[in-house]
Amino acid sequence: MKHYTDVLKKYADFSGRARRQEYWMFSLIQSAIVIALVVLDFALGTLPILTLVYTLGTLIPSIAVLVRRLHDLGKSGWWYFIGLVPLVGGIWLLVLTATAGQQAPNEYGPDPKAYHA
Known part of the structure; x- marks a missing residue:
């Protein structure tokens, strides 16, 4: 849960780097919450209002953590748009997010893993 709250604290911070663990834990918790909200919306028999509000509220931090992951x-961050390429773009972006980051400092900052070893 720590990584989820860390990402939300950096709500619109597109600078710096994010470790794989930070990105994937945020994505896992985000997916679980969305699934729970979809089930709740369905159980209430309403339009997916709860899901929509939550998704829109976390859209910016979701993009920000992905951009920081690409920086790692x-x-x-413009590589984000590779996901728009039909058929292969989403797969390519998935592979990029699962790839280990650079172990040395790069133009986006120091290695975040060096501080969390």
Whole structure:
């Protein structure tokens, strides 16, 4: 839960680097909350209002942590848009987010893993 709250504390911080663990733990918790809200919306028999409000409220931190994750690889945040390429873009972005970051400082900052070893 720590990584989830850390990401939310950096709500719109697109600078710096994010470790794989930070990105994936945020994504895991985010997915679990969205699934729970979808089930709750369905159980209440309403439009997916709760899911929509939550998703819109966490959209910016979700993009920010992905951009910081790309920075950890030494890539610009603009690589985010590779996901828009039909068929292969999403797979490519998935592979990038699962790839180990650069172990040395890069143009986006020091290695975050060096401080969390």
